[in-house]
Amino acid sequence: MALPSTVSSPSFKSTPPYLSAFNPKPLHLPATYRSINRRSCKLLSFRCSSSSFSEKHHNNANPPKSDDLVELPLFPLPLVLFPGATIPLQIFEFRYRVMMQTLLQSDLRFGVVYSDAVSGSAAGIGCVGEIVKHERLVDDRFFLICKGQERFRVTDLVRTKPYLVAKVTWLEDRPSGEENLDELANEVEVLMKEVIRLSNRLNGKPDKESQDLRKNQFPTPFSFFVGSTFEGAPMEQQALLELEDTAARLKRERETLRNTLNYLTAASAVKDVFPSQP
Numbered sequence: 001m002a003l004p005s006t007v008s009s010p011s012f013k014s015t016p017p018y019l020s021a022f023n024p025k026p027l028h029l030p031a032t033y034r035s036i037n038r039r040s041c042k043l044l045s046f047r048c049s050s051s052s053f054s055e056k057h058h059n060n061a062n063p064p065k066s067d068d069l070v071e072l073p074l075f076p077l078p079l080v081l082f083p084g085a086t087i088p089l090q091i092f093e094f095r096y097r098v099m100m101q102t103l104l105q106s107d108l109r110f111g112v113v114y115s116d117a118v119s120g121s122a123a124g125i126g127c128v129g130e131i132v133k134h135e136r137l138v139d140d141r142f143f144l145i146c147k148g149q150e151r152f153r154v155t156d157l158v159r160t161k162p163y164l165v166a167k168v169t170w171l172e173d174r175p176s177g178e179e180n181l182d183e184l185a186n187e188v189e190v191l192m193k194e195v196i197r198l199s200n201r202l203n204g205k206p207d208k209e210s211q212d213l214r215k216n217q218f219p220t221p222f223s224f225f226v227g228s229t230f231e232g233a234p235m236e237q238q239a240l241l242e243l244e245d246t247a248a249r250l251k252r253e254r255e256t257l258r259n260t261l262n263y264l265t266a267a268s269a270v271k272d273v274f275p276s277q278p
Helices: 031-036 094-103 181-202 219-228 234-242 246-273
Strands: 069-077 086-091 109-114 125-136 142-159 165-171
Touching: 069 094, 069 125, 069 142, 086 094, 094 109, 094 125, 094 142, 109 142, 109 234, 125 234, 181 219, 181 246, 219 234, 219 246, 234 246
Parallel strands: 069 109
Antiparallel strands: 069 165, 086 142, 109 125, 125 142, 142 165
């Protein structure tokens, strides 16, 4: 089954990982790091391919609870959507055009689950995508902008044709106990700024004044924002999405950023010694 495509985003040709904030461009992790961080991601064996789902979870007066069980159409994609993040999509396959025609007349929400291109399996935990903007073309293709909402866990498949529909429960972070979440978030923000600075230097871009990356976000949404920038490492992103503890997510992101910073520091040292090297 051919997966629906995402609208292409600019690719970066430089060798080092790159983080350019914000609108945010993604952080591309070193290949060596991507290859050793495939832990903690649970993949269920979904196979693609009807109807709209219950709207009870989308009632603002009754926000979704973790024990709610609802039906949700699923959209397997080769990417990970985080709460608060936006993704552009181009819909051209027939089954997903049918899905979109249904959703545009109802709740505008569907489940995005990461699908591994090699195994064809899809993750058992995903994120609701809400259509915030769409354009319907004359041949019934769609261009969409979707924003991530709450996370969910797939409990059962209801049907597979013409597209996947599953029963899901909502996933929420547990309280982090005595952890100082603001302190952790501040550490992560400092590391991100340093990664941006070194990335710009390696790419021959001028230094810019440090930006406020948190923008007054609370630690939990900030942790999702950070995870959304780790493009190029979908298994690591999936592991971050699945964590149910904000402190654990921020600590893992801190580790990732430290590893990336070590990589960039070494690359910067090589560039200083051999300035003519690409």
